[in-house]
Structure formats: structure tokens, C-alpha cells
Amino acid sequence: MSSLLPNALTGSSSSTLVADEIEKSNELYVTKRGAKIDLEEIGPKPTRKVALICCMDARIDAFSAFGFKEGEAHVIRNGGGRASDSIRSLVISQQQLETNEIIIMHHTDCGFFTFQESEFRQMLKTKGFPGPSVDEMSFMPMSSNDIDQNVKEDVEYLEKHPLISDQSKISGWVHDLKDGSIRRVV
Numbered sequence: 001m002s003s004l005l006p007n008a009l010t011g012s013s014s015s016t017l018v019a020d021e022i023e024k025s026n027e028l029y030v031t032k033r034g035a036k037i038d039l040e041e042i043g044p045k046p047t048r049k050v051a052l053i054c055c056m057d058a059r060i061d062a063f064s065a066f067g068f069k070e071g072e073a074h075v076i077r078n079g080g081g082r083a084s085d086s087i088r089s090l091v092i093s094q095q096q097l098e099t100n101e102i103i104i105m106h107h108t109d110c111g112f113f114t115f116q117e118s119e120f121r122q123m124l125k126t127k128g129f130p131g132p133s134v135d136e137m138s139f140m141p142m143s144s145n146d147i148d149q150n151v152k153e154d155v156e157y158l159e160k161h162p163l164i165s166d167q168s169k170i171s172g173w174v175h176d177l178k179d180g181s182i183r184r185v186v
């Protein structure tokens with residue numbers, strides 16, 4: 001690990017890790033950001049009382065695409081933007097940090113349309129990962145090729161979940177990666 005650092009600092013390595021680059025990027029960010037944020041004034045509770053769940057897809061710039069600024073929203077990201085993978089964070093978001101609205105945001109061209117769970121598990125076992133661990137993990141591929149149907153399923157999942165407040169205002173959307181637009185499904 002430390003042997004990579006000198007190369008990263010001189011920028012001369014082709015195998016530079018992002019971990020070695022983030023300090024430089026952060027320095028730029030700190031400069032651009034300017035004045036310090038008054039953390040006491042903003043506080044940890046999202047001012048717009050919303051939690052948005054979306055995919056980890058690297059092409060999604062969630063804060064810009066959906067109009068959030070620092071302090072305004074919880075953006076909970078996971079593979080596929082699946083509701084079931086967000087529960088732990090959502091419960092904390094609602095019960096500790098007072099959000100009351102949930103937005104499910106699926107997107108076009110999602111990698112979670114491209115595999116079946118059984119085949120994926122088999123591939124992992126072929127690579128030598130232990131079967132019991134592979135079998136107990138749900139990788140949550142989309143259950144349908146109909147993107148609207150998946151959004152509806154995730155919204156319904158949250159509406160029925162015993163740990164999600166029944167006062168929650170939940171909506172479901174599709175984000176089109178090609179033109180950046182969003183469309184409401186539920």
C-alpha cells in the first residue's frame with residue numbers, strides 16, 4: 001500500500017489508486033467550496049425531510065440531477081437502487097433524522113437487469129467463493145424487464161414494510177440516463 005504512495009504523489013504511475021488521488025481532489029474541493037458550512041445551523045436533519053434511494057451507477061450525479069444541495073436530502077445509494085437494500089438507512093433517516101418522504105429512483109440501462117440470481121450465484125461458486133455465503137446473500141437483480149413494474153414493486157415493498165412509517169409519502173420514478181430526464185411512475 002505505502003509503496004504506491006510515492007508514485008501517486010508524482011503522478012507517474014499507471015497503476016495509481018484512486019485512494020492515492022483523493023487528497024488532491026479534495027484540496028480543490030475545499031478551495032472551491034469556500035466559506036465553511038455552519039454545521040450547527042444546518043444540522044444533520046435533511047432540511048427537505050426527504051430520503052431518495054437510487055442506484056450506485058457511476059453515471060448518476062444524484063445531487064445535480066435531482067436538485068439537492070448539501071444538508072437537504074438523504075441520498076441512499078445501492079446496486080439497483082433497491083428498496084429492500086435501504087431499510088436500515090431509511091429507518092434511521094425517518095426515526096432519528098425526521099424525514100417523512102421517500103423517493104425511489106430507478107434508471108434506464110441498469111446493470112441489475114442483466115443477470116439472473118441463480119446464474120450469478122453459480123458464477124461466484126465457480127470462482128471459489130463459499131457456497132453457503134453465496135446462497136444466503138440476495139443480490140437483488142430486477143424481477144422484471146418492465147422498469148415501471150420494478151419501481152411499483154419497490155414502492156409497494158416500502159408501503160408494506162413494518163419498520164417504515166405508515167405516514168411516509170412515497171413516490172417512484174424512472175431516471176433516463178440518455179437525456180437525464182425523470183418520469184414519475186407512482
Ligand SMILES: [Zn+2]
Pocket residue numbers: 055056057079080081107109110111112
Ligand atoms: Zn443501476
